[in-house]
Amino acid sequence: MSSNDVAVKVEHLSKRYRIGLKEEMHDSIGSAMLSFFKSPLKNYRKYRSLYRFDDMDPNSEFDSAVNSDSILWALRDVSFEVNRGEVLGIIGNNGAGKSTLLKILSRITDPTSGRATIHGKVSSLLEVGTGFHPELTGRENIYLNGTVLGMRKSEVEARFDQIVDFSGVEKFLDTPVKRYSSGMKVRLAFAIPAHMEPEILIIDEVLAVGDAEFQKKCLAKMQDFTKGGRTILFVSHNMGAVIDLCPRSLLLQDGTLVSDGPSKDIVEEYLSKLFSPVDNQNLGSVSDRRGDGRLRFVAANLHSKNGKCTRVPISGHPIDIILDFFSKEDLSNVQFVLTVFNQRGVAVTNCHVKTMNRNFQIAKGSGRIICRINKLPLPLGNYKIAIAAYDGLRNELDGLSTACIFDVETSNFFGARYVPPMRYSTVLVDHTWELVK
Numbered sequence: 001m002s003s004n005d006v007a008v009k010v011e012h013l014s015k016r017y018r019i020g021l022k023e024e025m026h027d028s029i030g031s032a033m034l035s036f037f038k039s040p041l042k043n044y045r046k047y048r049s050l051y052r053f054d055d056m057d058p059n060s061e062f063d064s065a066v067n068s069d070s071i072l073w074a075l076r077d078v079s080f081e082v083n084r085g086e087v088l089g090i091i092g093n094n095g096a097g098k099s100t101l102l103k104i105l106s107r108i109t110d111p112t113s114g115r116a117t118i119h120g121k122v123s124s125l126l127e128v129g130t131g132f133h134p135e136l137t138g139r140e141n142i143y144l145n146g147t148v149l150g151m152r153k154s155e156v157e158a159r160f161d162q163i164v165d166f167s168g169v170e171k172f173l174d175t176p177v178k179r180y181s182s183g184m185k186v187r188l189a190f191a192i193p194a195h196m197e198p199e200i201l202i203i204d205e206v207l208a209v210g211d212a213e214f215q216k217k218c219l220a221k222m223q224d225f226t227k228g229g230r231t232i233l234f235v236s237h238n239m240g241a242v243i244d245l246c247p248r249s250l251l252l253q254d255g256t257l258v259s260d261g262p263s264k265d266i267v268e269e270y271l272s273k274l275f276s277p278v279d280n281q282n283l284g285s286v287s288d289r290r291g292d293g294r295l296r297f298v299a300a301n302l303h304s305k306n307g308k309c310t311r312v313p314i315s316g317h318p319i320d321i322i323l324d325f326f327s328k329e330d331l332s333n334v335q336f337v338l339t340v341f342n343q344r345g346v347a348v349t350n351c352h353v354k355t356m357n358r359n360f361q362i363a364k365g366s367g368r369i370i371c372r373i374n375k376l377p378l379p380l381g382n383y384k385i386a387i388a389a390y391d392g393l394r395n396e397l398d399g400l401s402t403a404c405i406f407d408v409e410t411s412n413f414f415g416a417r418y419v420p421p422m423r424y425s426t427v428l429v430d431h432t433w434e435l436v437k
């Protein structure tokens with residue numbers, strides 16, 4: 001393969017962050033959509049200075065004040081190549097390093113070590129949120145994004161109608177962006193880089209937000225891109241989209257590249273890891289967990305309405321999720337949260353004591369908390385539950401990404417013999433039909 005065919009070459013890339021700065025990061029850029037066009041250094045600096053990047057200075061490696069406990073490797077020795085015209089999917093758990101990788105490739109942040117070489121003009125859409133100025137109108141924001149990122153006014157003008165058309169915000173062009181719905185913002189944010197005709201398009205998670213219609217439009221637009229030898233790097237939690245769009249994918253886990261191959265295989269590997277078996281009766285011995293350890297979950301069980309332990313709850317029936325824990329000390333204002341994931345890795349629902357305005361005083365020793373669900377709204381399938389506990393200052397006490405795995409094999413949700421096909425439902429909703437004419 002001649003080197004002319006290579007669009008992106010990543011060699012031994014590593015990126016280190018200082019953990020203490022994480023919260024600040026979320027405040028400054030976490031919620032910001034960063035659309036970034038590779039442009040002369042001057043524009044890049046200008047753009048970069050618009051946001052506060054709390055990255056650690058790569059030179060401070062030799063700073064003795066940095067203690068190794070507070071260091072986190074977001075990427076570790078990652079190497080791969082992408083050929084011109086390839087569409088590469090990048091998947092992995094939250095925190096795996098996907099966004100960090102894309103930020104380095106977009107030259108928004110520097111690697112701590114290693115190298116990323118890019119051949120061609122890049123345009124990226126990074127993180128879901130907004131890089132728009134809320135007080136300015138849609139029209140003004142299109143120009144602002146364009147010019148700040150290095151385009152001439154005439155270049156923005158030439159594409160203006162296409163951008164507006166694609167995003168469907170025509171009626172709201174002269175409305176301040178702060179009045180836009182999140183869907184409108186995402187549509188506009190996708191439309192700008194997508195119409196810049198870059199050679200390499202980098203997309204981070206944008207499909208997580210828009211509605212189904214818009215997602216289709218984005219996928220079609222991306223498909224167009226690949227014609228004519230353009231390259232796409234696509235991060236998504238939508239496994240269906242990854243398989244449809246990307247012949248090849250990378251799987252990142254804790255900052256390392258664990259697999260590289262055909263998307264079908266990589267997605268399967270990712271999903272099987274999500275559902276790695278766990279001994280739900282013996283969570284105390286799980287070492288892969290978060291939190292400071294003042295409280296530890298020791299068991300997670302499901303009880304059906306007769307109080308019997310079950311691993312195959314019935315959809316539509318009541319279910320208790322019972323969490324047993326041990327606390328090393330008295331704790332006040334403790335909050336519990338659990339998330340149910342389906343077999344595609346989609347978080348189906350999140351039950352947090354905060355939604356009941358509750359928190360608990362926990363005495364030293366063993367304890368049990370129960371989350372009661374009156375009518376289990378899950379379609380048939382395979383699920384896992386992730387659990388966590390926090391103290392009153394929001395410090396994580398304990399966190400397990402898999403506390404228990406269960407199957408829903410029987411549905412009595414609608415009380416009818418007909419059960420909606422799984423591929424059309426993620427959650428079941430009580431509803432009625434009425435013929436009014």
Ligand SMILES: Nc1ncnc2c1ncn2[C@@H]1O[C@H](COP(=O)(O)OP(=O)(O)O)[C@@H](O)[C@H]1O
Nearest residue numbers: 017018021022025074094095096097098099100
């Ligand atoms: N600016 C930052 N400062 C400190 N830690 C960060 C920063 N950005 C990301 N991280 C951490 O680096 C790890 C990888 O994050 P990220 O690349 O956003 O993962 P992903 O996109 O796969 O969810 C996470 O643990 C995250 O908390």
Ligand SMILES: [Mg+2]
Nearest residue numbers: 098099100205
């Ligand atoms: Mg991310």
